Amino acid sequence: MNDARVLVVDDSAAMRALFSDVLEQQRNVTVIGTAANADEARDQIAQLKPNVVTLDVEMPGMSGIEFLEELMATNPLPVVMLSSLTQSGTETSLKAYALGAVECFPKPLKATPEQFAKTVGKLGKIVLAAANSNVKAQKSSHRESRHSEVQFTWNGHYLAMATSMGGIDALTQMLGDFPAECPPTVIVLQSEPALVDTFINRMAGELKCKIAMAKDGAALTPGMIHIAADPEKHVVFEPGSPPRLRMVQRDPVDGARPSATLLFGTMARAGVPSVGAILTGMGGDGAKGLRLLRDAGSRTFVEDPATATVGETPAAAVAANAAEKILSLDELSVALVASCNQG
Structure with missing residues (x-):
């Protein structure tokens, strides 16, 4: 370092x-x-x-x-x-x-x-x-989706992701590729809540699918992305038809709240078809939980630490043997959508 x-x-x-x-x-x-x-x-x-x-x-x-x-x-x-x-x-x-x-x-x-x-x-x-980050030259905040002509039919897999430092930019690039009826998606985003609010409001006008701040009791259904960023509450997965999110007040897990490890762990215990991913970030939150998902038979992906804006969290996930595949951000975007598509 x-x-x-x-x-x-x-x-x-x-x-x-x-x-x-x-x-x-x-x-x-x-x-x-x-x-x-x-x-x-x-x-x-x-x-x-x-x-x-x-x-x-x-x-x-x-x-x-x-x-x-x-x-x-x-x-x-x-x-x-x-x-x-x-x-x-x-x-x-x-x-x-x-x-x-x-x-x-x-x-x-x-x-x-x-x-x-x-x-x-x-x-x-x-x-x-x-x-110790990977600085990229100036990039456009708008780009054409690569999935505009790809037919998407949800295959029943729930998608969960975690990111922190560098995550808003990564998600801005990635979520534009999500189809209108995207897989039910939960993202733990460690960032200032007010900034996340502004991010959600902007993305709501740009994405084909819907996006909102995660709320207690929210149903996990296709076409919706839930962003968990409240530093006072964890987000967990509650099985059901449909499954729902629960916001719980507990102590931080390994220093993180909301904790991606806790979210991933509740999905692993539920035994539902899942896809998990860790993007750019600082610290190690999510690495242990992603390993639990992988051990439970879920597909797991990690952004390449060598090319992620901040490689600390991806590197922790790789070290925990939590990654089925290690991909660049562009490759990861394609793989996540494909893993949840019947086509």
Whole structure:
């Protein structure tokens, strides 16, 4: 694993000092410089050669989004966006992901000291993961579905996926391939709930199938994607005709809530025909559960750690021998739909 050499870019001197101090407390993370605007950042990047940049969205002159677009077009680097705008789950954050930001991190502007410490404590781990991420050049947020002419008839398999860091961009690319009567799908997405709300609202206008935030009692039927992102509740699979989702309040499982391992495990115990997948992400949530699914006879897929935006979670799944197949994101999209298709 590479150490993180970070350039902190923020127009506020107080914020530069705060985030620099937070990051310096993380093992294997070093702040090598700071910048107050895009011009300073451009010079510092050329001189200091950081392998991660934290970038404020709101800056005088060239905005953070504009500088991100320039950076990804000319000198792609792992970028973590830092702004109050990311906290409210705005279109700005989704644009940052589309342009190539590895993660969008909320500035805890209105928080108790305890909440503040908990929030910023995550930043060091995120930056370290970003330093070891696979940065892609600027990509279009819209692309034509490859399955527009493929006849799809659901074969009775339920689909469950898990993703976290880098996941919104991966899902934006993948879900466009899902047919109108897609398999009943549950996705554990570890991200800011407000940002997930904005993501769902945008995707609802672009997908052929339906998409919504996971709710207690929701029936798992074809044509619907359920996104579980509530950090206060797990999502589990309840057998029945049709099966339903249950949102349960329990302690985190291996530090995660909602826990993909818990979701996968309840599906494995139910013995229903299932397909499981793990995409880009930080940490190891879902690896144990995906192994349970595989042992129960389900088909299991993992995004290739070598090409995933953040390969930590896929690598954990591979190490747990949970993957029937290891595929690129494009290959994975095709395989998941095919595994749930009678055709």
